[in-house]
Amino acid sequence: MLRISKLTDYATVILASLATRNERIYTANELATLTHLSTATVSKLLKKLQRAGLVTSSLGSHGGYQLAKPPSQISAAEILDALEGRFALTECSGEHSNCGIASSCRVGTAWRRVNAAIVRALKDVSLSQLAGLERHSAVDINLTRHVAPLTRMTRTSHE
Secondary structure, eight states: OOOOOHHHHHHHHHHHHHHHTTTSOBOHHHHHHHHTOOHHHHHHHHHHHHHTTSEEEEOSTTOEEEESSOGGGOBHHHHHHHHHOSOOSSGGGSSSOOOTTTTTOSSHHHHHHHHHHHHHHHHTOBHHHHTTSSOOOHHHHOGGGGSOOGGGSOOOOOO
16 A cells, blocks of 8 residues: 555644745744644654755744745655655666566566656645645646556566
């Protein structure tokens, strides 16, 4: 099953909270209260999001966190990359494949096409959309117009 981790889900909730008032600076404690997450979890995720360049922090008595860029310019793909690394559905779908059977594999090409379609879909969804601040585009509903049909693949017998 394809599923993001609980921490990635929580990070998205934190980012969505920051997106609702993008100009405001929030402390980790304020975000913990808003999101109903523990301060420790929020702090841990904010550090990861800061390292990835999705949020900025400022020190001092009026310090805290805010988005590094407008929520419409942050994609779901960037959020997943920040928390889970580059998306790779299979070993051969990643940037640095170490698959031992790649030279004889017949399904790798199809899996890479599926992987590319998922990555395109993730790039097409902005934090603004995730936060409910803007409507989803038709691309979110109709992914098939971007994906070549898999039915063109030839079948082989495994006798």
